[in-house]
Amino acid sequence: MTGTIAIFGGSGGIGSAIARSVKSRGYGVHLIGRNAAKLAETASSIGGAGFSIADVEDEASISNALAEAGGELAGLCYAVGTINLKPVARLTGDDVARDFRINAQGAFYAVKAALPALKAYSGTASVLLFSTVAVHQGFTAHSSVAMAKGAVEGLTLALAAELAPKIRVNCIAPSLTRTPLAASLLSNETMVTAIGAMHAMQRLGEPEDIAPLAALLLSDEAGWITGQSIGVDGGRAMLRTKG
16 A cells, blocks of 8 residues: 655655655655755655645644645654754753754654644554664763654654554664764764764664665554664664674
8 A cells, every 4th residue: 555655854865765765665755844946856856756845843834834745644754853962061942942843843743733644544654753873872962962852752652652553653763874964073084984983883874774664664564563763873772892
């Protein structure tokens, strides 16, 4: 069974890779993001997709974009995030509030707005949210983003319980991945090599490492998987290969 999957963050990095993978499985795709030119470019590169402009910090904007996605959705993917790395003493209330709005509150608004369309789907619909390895490992300068993404994992569990059995809800928690969002952290190759070596797989992630699992979780093939937060992190959260 196929249908349309709405993807927030579909204009770059992980979101566009997920769009390609979802499209290859026969699903329709509706991209949602801030940059019309990038959305159009992604839509063209995957062989055609609808797209809408939205500000994920604004509930009405999210609702309008999802209304444009159609009255029936097979899935919703919220692949949006922030990388705001500061020691706690340097974090402001605005920093913390913005991280929460974009990561957690935006995910909540997206699911809430998409519910009628997800419930209208003739099969079991799916929601996929995104966390971070920093929820499972304590990293310095990550308190704001880890707090916000920790809320996403809590939201995943609560929604999975509340919306079963009609809608499945899962979450992926990546480690550092080569995306435009992470560009400021990846400009120094010495640092890239050092961070990569902290992973059991000895490298950073690529969007294509994450997209296949994302597409699986959004598809009917994952029909008995719900309420899970799954690490796609090169082993960073669980493995130590050096003493």
